[in-house]
Amino acid sequence: MRSIIKDGQITQDSWQVLRADVEGQYPTVAADVDVIVPLALWLADKPTWQARAGQTAVWLAPDDDPQLLATDLDRLPLVAVDFPAFTDGRGYSLGRLLRERYSYAGELRALGDVWVDLLHYLWQVGFNAFEIKDGKDLDGALSGYDTFTERYQSTHREPVPLFRRRVTSL
């Protein structure tokens, strides 16, 4: 069990992320564990994944097309997006697309090179769970939520941008 941040709290988590090894092979998964599988594996054999005893979720790589998952979203308990490097910003757009265009309402988890300095941005685009990178301070990462108490743009959390709220309050 590892600890993750979910909905603003540190919680114990049982999900395992299925990733290919250096030779591109996937390890076998016990039938009763909860597993997050890559999009390609999910698309290749949805019925088998759904028939398992454990739960199955899907993770997207930054260059995956979230539309391929659109019809599955209402039965997925969790969708994750991988950030192979914290400077790779594609996952932020994926987060917004999943939430805003495809109306995904379940757990949206950020994986990979994720730590305190990114939490605010990730939360704003719709992520609500964060697997903090090994070696990075998990407790300290919680402070990333409230680095900024206000923002200018329309985001998933606050769709009405500041300029509209400002004028309305005048």
Added chain:
Amino acid sequence: MYRYDEVDHRIVRERVEQFRNQTQRFLSGELTEDEFRPLRLMNGLYVQRHAPMLRVAIPYGHLASRQLRKLAHIARTYDKNYAHFTTRQNIQFNWPELARVPDILAELAEVEMHAIQTSGNCVRNTTTDAFAGVAQDELLDPRAYCEIIRQWSTLHPEFAFLPRKFKIAVSGSVEDRAATQVHDIGLHVVRNEAGEVGFKVIVGGGLGRTPIVGEVVKEFLPTRHLLTYLDAVLRVYNRFGRRDNKYKARIKILVKAMTVAGFAAKVEDEWQHLKDGPSTLRDVDVAHYASYFTDPAYDVLPSNPPELLEKQAAEPAFARWLERNTRPHKQAGYRSVVLSLKKTGVPPGDITADQMDAAADWADRFGYGELRVAHEQNLILPDVRERDLYEVWQLAKSQGFATPNIGLLTDIICCPGGDFCSLANARSIPVAEAIQTRFDDLDYLFDLGEIDCNFSGCMNACGHHHIGNIGILGVDKNGEEWYQITLGGSQGSHTTIGKVIGPSFAQADVPLAFEKIMTVYLEQRTEGERFIETVRRIGLDPFKERVYAKHH
């Protein structure tokens, strides 16, 4: 001028604290160099040849006198008494101490300034016409839209880590003085057949290693859709721009790869999901921001008052300065004054703390407390009464600001080059100085007329050499500094990328090459023909022949 409200203040203060925390974690070893680099760059902090370099944002080049005084104070307190204006209308300090940068940011926050996104792979400082709001040929004052874009781009949660840096320029006038065609996004205000004002959206322009003039992806974007359309363009770029090779990561490469029609279609598709959403600008929103940029209480004055005409007739030096360093104003009896930061022997764009204080005082005394930074790296007093011009000229002379060379060959746009910048392949400052010295004769300089000379110390093209009528690029050959000359580049409504005339020159030979080029121009020009027009008419061959001839 835009004034922060309580929320703007809070956001900037929170950013200062965030950066203070990040700096402390780096200094204590909690963050590695690789982890800290993108975080510090997003805050304009480079590690340069001699020391860190801090680039401070001057949004769309607008500066209040109290802000300029604060910059002078920072130059004195934290640096070596001077700073450098850049082609993005920013200012940079070359010698701050890393551990004190958070304190500098805290001081800047007091005067509504920051260093947010002045570097890094994010949306950079939005630029515009330095004469916005006072130009005679303006269709729309672009400043309210620039401020709206500034706020939209500041800490945008979706676009904090783009494939590469991203630059937006806005032009509100007929003549494009913001180089919109060589930006990642250029917004040029236009009127449609129904008389409505909107933006022509140009995407994929840029200089650097692959200079490209941008292409139109939308002929007419109604102003209310500005932000949703920007979101759509940025989202397409963020998702599909290349990230495997930093030289191919700019949006211009994506536009070329998809073709402009393919790119425009992709953006249109994205935009359909965003259009008319909550970021749509209502009239009342725009009016709120426009209210910060209303005209000051101009005096009702005659144009060309007798005292001005008398001095102009009596003192040729003053007349010369008036001709070059002042610009017509939309309000009768006023002009804009350009304070030249291109005095021979001073690195182009450099300004001392004392000069900053002096200019701030003049902005208060002769104007309405505001200044502008031009992308040509000069400082502007936008609203000076014509009757005060003679006094302003004398004061400007006393501070070394009155070199009457605006728009002339010695008004060189120049990056800091190898003397300061760790990216540079060659020094630029001493070569710029050698050219200025060679063309120091004012009569000769005036006779040559308008010539844009742009100088970059490396392929990154911070000095915009590609769009100089005459451009210089510093190149490295086996550890030696060489200089490549381009001709025929231009900015403005007919932006053109200059062409290389031939093999590069050793440093000592650059001024002579310039002289030969000017000689060809003087021989070939027709009555009243500007340098760039002659180059366009006769082509590069006559210049090449003269410059590379064995016996001349």
